[in-house]
Amino acid sequence: MPLMGFVQQIGTGALVTIQVAVLAYLLALLIGTLFALATLKRRLVVNIAWQTYASIFTGVPSLLVAFLFYYAGSGIISSVLSLAGLNVTIDISPFMAAVAALGMVYGAYLADLIRSAIQNVPPGQFEATKVLLIPRPAAWVLVILPQVLRLALPGMTNMWIVVLKDTALISLIGLKEIMAYAKLASGVTKEPFIYYLLASAFFLGMTALTYFVSQRIEQWTRRGYRPVAVKGPAHAL
Amino acid sequence: MNAIAHVSPVVATSADPALPPAISLRKLNKYYGAFHALRDVDFEVANSEIVVLCGPSGSGKSSLIRCINHLEQHDSGTVHVNGMELTRKAADVARVRRQLGMVFQGFNLFPHMTVLANCTFALRLALHMTTPQAEGVAREYLAKVNVLDQAEKFPAELSGGQQQRVAIARALCLQPSVMLFDEPTSALDPESVGSVLRIMEDLAATGITMVCVTHEMGFARRVAHRCVFMEKGEIVEQAPTDQFFRKPTSSRLQRFLKQVL
Ligand SMILES: Nc1ncnc2c1ncn2[C@@H]1O[C@H](COP(=O)(O)OP(=O)(O)OP(=O)(O)O)[C@@H](O)[C@H]1O
Ligand SMILES: [Mg+2]
Numbered sequence: 358m359p360l361m362g363f364v365q366q367i368g369t370g371a372l373v374t375i376q377v378a379v380l381a382y383l384l385a386l387l388i389g390t391l392f393a394l395a396t397l398k399r400r401l402v403v404n405i406a407w408q409t410y411a412s413i414f415t416g417v418p419s420l421l422v423a424f425l426f427y428y429a430g431s432g433i434i435s436s437v438l439s440l441a442g443l444n445v446t447i448d449i450s451p452f453m454a455a456v457a458a459l460g461m462v463y464g465a466y467l468a469d470l471i472r473s474a475i476q477n478v479p480p481g482q483f484e485a486t487k488v489l490l491i492p493r494p495a496a497w498v499l500v501i502l503p504q505v506l507r508l509a510l511p512g513m514t515n516m517w518i519v520v521l522k523d524t525a526l527i528s529l530i531g532l533k534e535i536m537a538y539a540k541l542a543s544g545v546t547k548e549p550f551i552y553y554l555l556a557s558a559f560f561l562g563m564t565a566l567t568y569f570v571s572q573r574i575e576q577w578t579r580r581g582y583r584p585v586a587v588k589g590p591a592h593a594l
Numbered sequence: 595m596n597a598i599a600h601v602s603p604v605v606a607t608s609a610d611p612a613l614p615p616a617i618s619l620r621k622l623n624k625y626y627g628a629f630h631a632l633r634d635v636d637f638e639v640a641n642s643e644i645v646v647l648c649g650p651s652g653s654g655k656s657s658l659i660r661c662i663n664h665l666e667q668h669d670s671g672t673v674h675v676n677g678m679e680l681t682r683k684a685a686d687v688a689r690v691r692r693q694l695g696m697v698f699q700g701f702n703l704f705p706h707m708t709v710l711a712n713c714t715f716a717l718r719l720a721l722h723m724t725t726p727q728a729e730g731v732a733r734e735y736l737a738k739v740n741v742l743d744q745a746e747k748f749p750a751e752l753s754g755g756q757q758q759r760v761a762i763a764r765a766l767c768l769q770p771s772v773m774l775f776d777e778p779t780s781a782l783d784p785e786s787v788g789s790v791l792r793i794m795e796d797l798a799a800t801g802i803t804m805v806c807v808t809h810e811m812g813f814a815r816r817v818a819h820r821c822v823f824m825e826k827g828e829i830v831e832q833a834p835t836d837q838f839f840r841k842p843t844s845s846r847l848q849r850f851l852k853q854v855l
Contacts, residue, residue, distance in 0.1 A: 361595070436630060452845060479700070480700070481698055481700050481701075481702035482702060483699070484665055484696075485698070485702040485704070487664075487665065487691070488663055488665070488694070488695075488696040488765075489715065489720060489764070489765075489768065490688060490691055490692060490716060490720035490768070491715065491716060491719050491720055492719060492720070495719050499715075500704055501720075503706045504705070504706065507706075541606075569840065579707050579811035580706060580748065581706045581707070581708075581748030581749065581750055581751075582705060582706075582748075582750055
């Protein structure tokens with residue numbers, strides 16, 4: 358039988374895992390959206406910045422990025438701030454390093470996903486909003502975004518699951534998340550199977566929940582679309 | 595009586611000298627990269643005039659129409675709509691677009707919105723009407739194009755002809771003084787073509803100004819006041835409809851008419 362104390366710790370760890378994953382994913386969405394919008398048109402400077410960013414953060418394993426942020430982040434930030442004449446030191450906690458690392462790595466992947474979704478919205482949709490004099494922000498939020506969501510949702514769901522599972526690696530920088538506690542409990546009780554099983558059950562549960570929620574969202578984004586199999590001169594796709 | 599009573603501002607006749615032409619293009623040039631798509635085009639449309647634009651594929655018909663509402667930017671020359679010059683300034687673009695309605699070959703309805711929401715969208719967001727006001731206007735125009743019974747459906751649940759009629763209603767809701775049509779029936783199955791052409795014919799009778807790119811020569815003969823033939827980015831020939839079909843002068847138009855008639 359698992360000991361209640363350890364189970365409780367694993368529960369606490371699970372909460373930390375969820376916090377890291379959610380914050381990292383939100384950061385990734387923000388970075389991904391900004392890069393996607395910035396790289397829609399060919400602009401040399403922006404594209405060089407994007408290429409550099411993408412090759413670093415998709416080339417270096419996320420765990421390594423987290424290590425770099427954890428051990429060097431504090432130094433980097435204070436030297437940047439000292440350039441601005443500020444003399445402060447900011448301590449980087451494992452939590453912050455984990456969120457920043459996962460957010461920036463998966464932001465690079467999401468940028469590609471979101472850009473191609475935007476590019477797959479038929480150009481006629483943009484043109485219709487123009488001739489109808491819809492203000493640009495409203496056109497993006499109310500016309501383009503729902504269609505981008507519909508196209509990008511499957512990829513975004515997968516990416517969320519990958520981010521969630523990648524948090525398990527980040528225990529190596531000392532973050533007290535679910536893996537760290539499972540490992541601790543296994544070591545103390547010499548019953549690794551049961552605690553690792555519990556941790557696995559958590560990830561499985563989260564994945565199941567993810568698919569449930571994403572299906573709901575997908576139904577919402579697909580309203581108005583016929584099944585692909587049905588033929589007909591629907592809106593230009 | 596016409597099915598569509600258009601409520602655009604006082605309908606002017608082409609004879610009224612006090613009013614500027616609805617559309618006036620002068621020495622218009624348009625390039626796509628190195629490709630010269632419109633070559634020194636001069637083109638004028640009077641108020642309440644119905645003009646049909648035709649010509650072979652790639653002759654620049656869409657480019658011409660899209661330069662009028664700034665979906666494409668012209669490289670030189672001038673575009674005036676109801677006397678207002680179309681410059682690159684956002685305010686000018688908006689002012690000119692406010693005069694124009696556009697119907698696309700591919701409908702371009704918003705697929706995630708119902709038919710009614712498609713029509714009320716611009717009324718609410720561009721004209722700042724309340725939802726009940728906007729729905730009132732939208733229903734009125736949906737009724738005029740005979741799709742009011744489909745108001746709560748999504749575009750994909752409608753036939754092509756119904757979708758195109760919704761697109762026409764959506765454009766009319768903003769009460770433009772000029773309607774631009776770019777091959778409105780080319781994406782439709784043969785049965786649907788008639789329903790859309792009938793609506794356009796009703797619309798033409800209301801005194802609104804219309805520029806239609808179309809291959810429907812029967813429609814052109816019945817409805818157009820003037821027909822314009824384009825080829826390779828130039829207007830090759832234009833004439834009152836009757837003369838256009840009966841006595842084409844250029845050999846290129848004669849050949850074209852032989853092919854399409
Ligand atoms: N965005 C673009 N980029 C490059 N070339 C273009 C673009 N749009 C049009 N063209 C070219 O400009 C020429 C005129 O195009 P346009 O669409 O105006 O012709 P059209 O008369 O409307 O033809 P169609 O009957 O096929 O619709 C064509 O040769 C086309 O290949
Ligand atoms: Mg065309």
